[in-house]
Amino acid sequence: MTEELYIRFKLCDGSVQTILGTMLKPYPDSYLTKLVFNNDFKSTKDDQGFFCVDEEPQIFAAILTFYRHGQLLLPNIFVSIRDSIIDKYLLPFEKLPSTINSPESTITMNIxxxxxxxxxxxxxxxxxxxxxxxxxxxxxxxxxxxxxxxxxxxxxxxxxxxxxxxxxxxxxxxxxxxxxxxxxxxxxxxxxxxxxxxxxxx
The missing domain is CATH 3.30.1410 (Gtp Cyclohydrolase I Feedback Regulatory Protein; Chain: K)
Incomplete structure (x- = not known):
């Protein structure tokens, strides 16, 4: 079976976000890579072949940005739950130093x-x-x-x-x-x- 070039994820609001499958592979221990490529990892696809993920679209866009560019750029309203997002998606991040967690530096935008x-x-x-x-x-x-x-x-x-x-x-x-x-x-x-x-x- 030919591997799909693009991987499509359907989110809780019905929107679809897409990424090249090769972007996921450098992080084999992360949640999305296991979801897509590990046959032993239970995954959910709908009848169109989309992977179903229960997530806010803005958070998921930031997750895909991490796979593309190695940076987790969360919208400002989600910065306070950054660590739980990292845990949920098994991302290779450590907790930020306290100096980086200052209010002035945690302001991010949806990019x-x-x-x-x-x-x-x-x-x-x-x-x-x-x-x-x-x-x-x-x-x-x-x-x-x-x-x-x-x-x-x-x-x-x-x-x-x-x-x-x-x-x-x-x-x-x-x-x-x-x-x-x-x-x-x-x-x-x-x-x-x-x-x-x-x-x-x-």
Whole structure:
């Protein structure tokens, strides 16, 4: 059986959050990695293949940010339960020193992080069935899971061979669109055509 590229989690409010499976594997002892990859670990999937998790969406977004970037950036209202969240998800964190737990330094924000990767793909469309090459972008998390996808006119194509979702625009076009919607560029590798962006959600 081919391993799924993207892992999708359905939360208690019905929302879905997505991450690349490879992002989970560096932390084999953590809860989500065991949930997804350990056959001996009891997991719950719905009829669409989503893993069901009873969690607040803002907390879960912070958990996925940890897997992507190694930082646990909790919204301010959840900072007081940071240690219980670490215990619940078996994250490799120690308690913060008391100087870091000062009121001035525990103020965090809900941050959305997005990674873009440039790609070139050939698609065949009816009725001509002529193969056409396009500059595309791979988005993590998936483009259709981002709120900004609802206000864009970007065409999205999912490959039947590998399950990857491609936005049929260059990564620069997608980057500029997200920047216009409040994202900031954290890292930009022009050679690899990769961009990491973040957005502070108030």
């Amino acid at each position: 959305t992080r997005v990674r873009l990767r440039g790609a070139a793909r050939t698609f065949v469309y009816a009725p001509s069935m002529e193969p056409m090459s396009y500059l595309c972008t791979i988005v993590d998390p998936m483009w259709t899971d981002l709120p900004e996808s609802q206000i864009s006119d970007f065409v999205v194509v999912t490959s039947h061979s590998n399950g990857i979702e491609y936005v049929r625009k260059s990564y620069l076009t997608v980057m500029n669109f997200l920047v216009s919607k409040g994202y900031e560029i954290e890292r930009w590798d022009e050679h690899k055509e990769e961009v990491d962006l973040k957005k502070m959600n108030t």
